[in-house]
Amino acid sequence: MTHHPYSFDRAELHGSLADPAMESMNFLNQIAEQYPTALSLAAGRPTEAVFDLADLPRHLETFCRYLREEKNATESDVRRTVFQYGRTKGIIHELIAANLRVDEGIDVDPEAVVVTVGCQEAMFLALRALRRDERDVLLAVSPSYVGIAGAARLVDMKLLPVREGADGVLLDDLAAQVRAARAAGLRPRALYLIPDFANPSGLTMPLNARHSLLAAARELGLLLLEDNPYGLFRADGGERLPTLKSLDTTSQVVYLGSLAKTAFPGARVGYAVADQTVRSPGTDRSLLADEMAKIKSMLTVNTSPMAQALVGGKLLESDCSLVKANADTIAGYSRNLERLLTGLQDRFGHQPGISWSRPIGGFFVVVTVPFQADNATLEYSAGKHRLLWTPMSHFYQGEGGERQLRLSVSSVVPEQIDLGLDRLRSLVDDLTANHRL
Amino acid sequence: MTHHPYSFDRAELHGSLADPAMESMNFLNQIAEQYPTALSLAAGRPTEAVFDLADLPRHLETFCRYLREEKNATESDVRRTVFQYGRTKGIIHELIAANLRVDEGIDVDPEAVVVTVGCQEAMFLALRALRRDERDVLLAVSPSYVGIAGAARLVDMKLLPVREGADGVLLDDLAAQVRAARAAGLRPRALYLIPDFANPSGLTMPLNARHSLLAAARELGLLLLEDNPYGLFRADGGERLPTLKSLDTTSQVVYLGSLAKTAFPGARVGYAVADQTVRSPGTDRSLLADEMAKIKSMLTVNTSPMAQALVGGKLLESDCSLVKANADTIAGYSRNLERLLTGLQDRFGHQPGISWSRPIGGFFVVVTVPFQADNATLEYSAGKHRLLWTPMSHFYQGEGGERQLRLSVSSVVPEQIDLGLDRLRSLVDDLTANHRL
Structure with missing residues (x-):
C-alpha cells in the first residue's frame, strides 16, 4: 500500500x-x-541610517543597570528577568508609561500597559477580546492600514468601513454606520483609526475634530482604537496635536503603541494601553489590559524579555523621551x-x-x-x-x-x-x- | 452631563x-x-544555572559573522537583517533545519520552517489555519499541556480529549473519538501530543507505538501535531527515540519546536515544521508553512530578528547541535x-x-x-x-x-x-x- x-x-x-x-x-x-x-x-x-550594531550591547547593559539600581535587582534577578519567561504584561511597562507621560502627556497606570509583539499583536489582542460572536463588528476608517483588516479576519470579525473627510473620520457616516449595524442586529464595538499622519491617507485630525470624535464615541458607546505609529513625525514645524488618549477622560480609547519607527522594528516590541474596567461576577474587577494579557498568555506567552531589554535600554538612554531620541x-x-x-x-x-x-x-x-x-x-x-x-x-x-x-x-x-x-x-x-x- | x-x-x-x-x-x-x-x-x-549575560553580545556577534561569512552579507545587509522588519518565516530557518538534521535526524526543507514567537505561537498558527468553521475539532491526548487548550479556545476550536495508556495515546480510543466526531458531523483535523517525556504525564511512547500511531493517523486522515520541548532530556542513559517527524514519510506530522528549554525562554523563539502541500486553484502550490506565515503576518508580523539572532548565535556556537550545547x-x-x-x-x-x-x-x-x-x-x-x-x-x-x-x-x-x-x-x-x- x-x-x-x-x-x-x-x-x-x-x-x-x-x-x-x-x-x-x-x-x-x-x-x-x-x-x-x-x-x-x-x-x-x-x-x-540610525541603526548601529554597537548600540545593542549598550542598550542591554543600560537596562540591566536600571534593574540593579532602580529596581534593587540582584545579579540573579537580572539574569532571570532577561533570560527566563516573564510577566505576561511585560517588563518595560513602567518605562513605556514614563515615555507616554514625557512625550504625549498621557498619564496612565503602568498596570494598564500590555507590552506586545509589535503593535500588530496589540490589535489582535484587542479584537480577540472584543469579538464575542458573529454579531460583534469593528468599524475602521477607510482607507485603513492593512494590518487591522488582517487582524479582524483572524478572529472572523466583520469590518465596516467609515468614510474619511479632510478632518479625518466623518462623524455623520460613523453614526449612520453604527445605527445601520445595530438595526441589522450587529454590535459595533470599536472604531479603529490613526489620528496623526495616517497610513495610508496621511491625514491628521484637527484638535476640534478629536474632541468631537471623543464625544461621538461616548454618545455611541463605542471604543476608539487609536493607533499612533507616526505621531512623532510632524514635518511642518508646527506643534504636535494631543493624542485622543491624552484627551480621554472616560477610558473611551484603547491606545495602540508601536516602537518600530521610534526605536527599531527588529525588536518587535509594541504595546496597548487598555485602562477600561472589566467586571466579572465573583471576582475582582480587572482592567481590559489584564484580559488582553490572558489572551496573550495563550498566544505568545510573553514578549521577548531580551527584545524588551534592548528597547528599554534605548528608552532609558534618552530619559524615556523618544522625541529626544x-x-x-x-x-x-x-x-x-x-x-x-x-x-x-x-x-x-x-x-x-x-x-x-x-x-x-x-x-x-x-x-x-x-x-x-x-x-x-x-x-x-x-x-x-x-x-x-x-x-x-x-x-x-x-x-x-x-x-x-x-x-x-x-x-x-x-x-x-x-x-x-x-x-x-x-x-x-x-x-x-x-x-x- | x-x-x-x-x-x-x-x-x-x-x-x-x-x-x-x-x-x-x-x-x-x-x-x-x-x-x-x-x-x-x-x-x-x-x-x-547556565544563564550568563556576557553570552548575549557574543551570540549576536557570532550570528552577524555568519551573515557576513556564510551569507555574503554586507555591513548594511547585516544591520538591516537585525534591526528591520524581516522575512515572515524567519531568519534562522536554515540553522533550525541544520539543528533538526544534526540532533533529530529530521531532514526538512528550510522553507517548511516557520520561526515563531515561542512554540505557543506555532500552536496558534496551526490551529488557526486548520479551524475553518465550528465543525473543525482538535483531538488532544489527555492530560495535556494547558497551552494547547488555550490556543484552541482562542480560535473557538472544540478540543476532544483522547485517553492515554502506559505507551501514550490509546489508538482504540483515538479511532473511537474520530468515528464519533464524524458521526456527529464534526471534522477531526489533528491530534496534539508530546511523544517524549510528556507534560504533564512524563510518558514516553515506545518506538513501535510511534509507528502504530503514524499508521493510524494515515488511516484516519488526521494530522499529528508533535510538540517536543523536552526530547533532549532523556535521563536514564538510554538512547533517545526517533521523533514522529523523523519517521514521517507522508507529511502526516506538523512538528512544533521550542527553543525555550534548550536555548533560553527570554528569546521567545520557537518554530513549526509544516511541509504539507496546500493546493489552491489558479495559484502555485504552497506549503502549510506558507499559509501559517500568512496568518503570522497579521498576528506578530515576524519573530524579533534580534531575538532570532541571539538564538542563531547560540546554535552556531555549538555547530547547530543543541545536544552538544x-x-x-x-x-x-x-x-x-x-x-x-x-x-x-x-x-x-x-x-x-x-x-x-x-x-x-x-x-x-x-x-x-x-x-x-x-x-x-x-x-x-x-x-x-x-x-x-x-x-x-x-x-x-x-x-x-x-x-x-x-x-x-x-x-x-x-x-x-x-x-x-x-x-x-x-x-x-x-x-x-x-x-x-
Whole structure:
C-alpha cells in the first residue's frame, strides 16, 4: 500500500487564507523581491541610517543597570528577568508609561500597559477580546492600514468601513454606520483609526475634530482604537496635536503603541494601553489590559524579555523621551516629506488629472493619477520604469483608491526621492501617451 | 452631563476569557506570587544555572559573522537583517533545519520552517489555519499541556480529549473519538501530543507505538501535531527515540519546536515544521508553512530578528547541535529526576495510597495521593507547608487528575528536591492525619 503525502485544498483551511487583505502584503513583498533593482517609494519601513550594531550591547547593559539600581535587582534577578519567561504584561511597562507621560502627556497606570509583539499583536489582542460572536463588528476608517483588516479576519470579525473627510473620520457616516449595524442586529464595538499622519491617507485630525470624535464615541458607546505609529513625525514645524488618549477622560480609547519607527522594528516590541474596567461576577474587577494579557498568555506567552531589554535600554538612554531620541530622524523625515511635496509640484504642478495630498507629517503622500493604479500597473512600473509604489486599492475593503497610489518617504534619501519622481514622471507620460487610461 | 468611564462585563468579551484553561496559568502564577518563600516544585521553567549575560553580545556577534561569512552579507545587509522588519518565516530557518538534521535526524526543507514567537505561537498558527468553521475539532491526548487548550479556545476550536495508556495515546480510543466526531458531523483535523517525556504525564511512547500511531493517523486522515520541548532530556542513559517527524514519510506530522528549554525562554523563539502541500486553484502550490506565515503576518508580523539572532548565535556556537550545547543541562536534569524518584521511594515507598510515575526523562513526575489535590489544597500546601506543586486537574478538560499532583525538577537544585519532598511528606501526613481525604 502506498501512502500519499498529506495535502490540503486551501478551501479546507481558515477563510482568512483566501482573503485579499491577507494576500496584499504577500503580493507587495513578491513584487519587491522580483524587481530588486527597482527604486522603492512603497516601503513604510523606517530609515536605516540610525541603526548601529554597537548600540545593542549598550542598550542591554543600560537596562540591566536600571534593574540593579532602580529596581534593587540582584545579579540573579537580572539574569532571570532577561533570560527566563516573564510577566505576561511585560517588563518595560513602567518605562513605556514614563515615555507616554514625557512625550504625549498621557498619564496612565503602568498596570494598564500590555507590552506586545509589535503593535500588530496589540490589535489582535484587542479584537480577540472584543469579538464575542458573529454579531460583534469593528468599524475602521477607510482607507485603513492593512494590518487591522488582517487582524479582524483572524478572529472572523466583520469590518465596516467609515468614510474619511479632510478632518479625518466623518462623524455623520460613523453614526449612520453604527445605527445601520445595530438595526441589522450587529454590535459595533470599536472604531479603529490613526489620528496623526495616517497610513495610508496621511491625514491628521484637527484638535476640534478629536474632541468631537471623543464625544461621538461616548454618545455611541463605542471604543476608539487609536493607533499612533507616526505621531512623532510632524514635518511642518508646527506643534504636535494631543493624542485622543491624552484627551480621554472616560477610558473611551484603547491606545495602540508601536516602537518600530521610534526605536527599531527588529525588536518587535509594541504595546496597548487598555485602562477600561472589566467586571466579572465573583471576582475582582480587572482592567481590559489584564484580559488582553490572558489572551496573550495563550498566544505568545510573553514578549521577548531580551527584545524588551534592548528597547528599554534605548528608552532609558534618552530619559524615556523618544522625541529626544529621534531628533535627527524626525528632521530627516521632515526634509524628505518636503522634498517629495516640492518635487511633485515641480513635475506635476501644471498637469491636469494629477493631484496629491499635502500631509503635515508622517511617511505617506497619496497621488491621484489619470489611470488605474492597480497591481498590474505596479508590476509594469517596476519592470519598465524601475519604480515601486503601493496601489491605494489595497487599503480599501471593496471599492476605492483605484486611481491612487501611495508614496512613502521613510526609507529613502533625498536623491532617491528625486530619482523616484523622475521615474514617476516617465510612468505617467508612458501611460497617458499609450492611452492606458 | 457626567460621563462614566467605559467598562465591560466580562460576559461581553470573548468566551475564552471565562474559560478554566485560560484562568489556570493565572491562578498558578498568583499562588506563586502570594507565597514567594514557598519552595516550588511546580515551575516547568528551565534551570537558570547556565544563564550568563556576557553570552548575549557574543551570540549576536557570532550570528552577524555568519551573515557576513556564510551569507555574503554586507555591513548594511547585516544591520538591516537585525534591526528591520524581516522575512515572515524567519531568519534562522536554515540553522533550525541544520539543528533538526544534526540532533533529530529530521531532514526538512528550510522553507517548511516557520520561526515563531515561542512554540505557543506555532500552536496558534496551526490551529488557526486548520479551524475553518465550528465543525473543525482538535483531538488532544489527555492530560495535556494547558497551552494547547488555550490556543484552541482562542480560535473557538472544540478540543476532544483522547485517553492515554502506559505507551501514550490509546489508538482504540483515538479511532473511537474520530468515528464519533464524524458521526456527529464534526471534522477531526489533528491530534496534539508530546511523544517524549510528556507534560504533564512524563510518558514516553515506545518506538513501535510511534509507528502504530503514524499508521493510524494515515488511516484516519488526521494530522499529528508533535510538540517536543523536552526530547533532549532523556535521563536514564538510554538512547533517545526517533521523533514522529523523523519517521514521517507522508507529511502526516506538523512538528512544533521550542527553543525555550534548550536555548533560553527570554528569546521567545520557537518554530513549526509544516511541509504539507496546500493546493489552491489558479495559484502555485504552497506549503502549510506558507499559509501559517500568512496568518503570522497579521498576528506578530515576524519573530524579533534580534531575538532570532541571539538564538542563531547560540546554535552556531555549538555547530547547530543543541545536544552538544546542553550537555551539562541534560546531565543536571537527569540527576534531578533520579533524585526525585529516589526521594519519593525513600519517603513513600511503603505508604499505601501513594504512587508515582517513573519517567525516563524530562521534567515531570505525577504523584497520586489519597486526598483531593485541588487548588484549595495547593493553597494550603503553599501557606502551611511552603511547598508549591501543580494540581493535575488543570491538565484535564473536564474530569480527571483530582487526586494527582505534578512535581517538576527543572528549576531546582538537588537540595531543594530533598527539602521539597520533606515538605510533601509533612503535607501528606497533615492531610491524612486530619482526615481531609
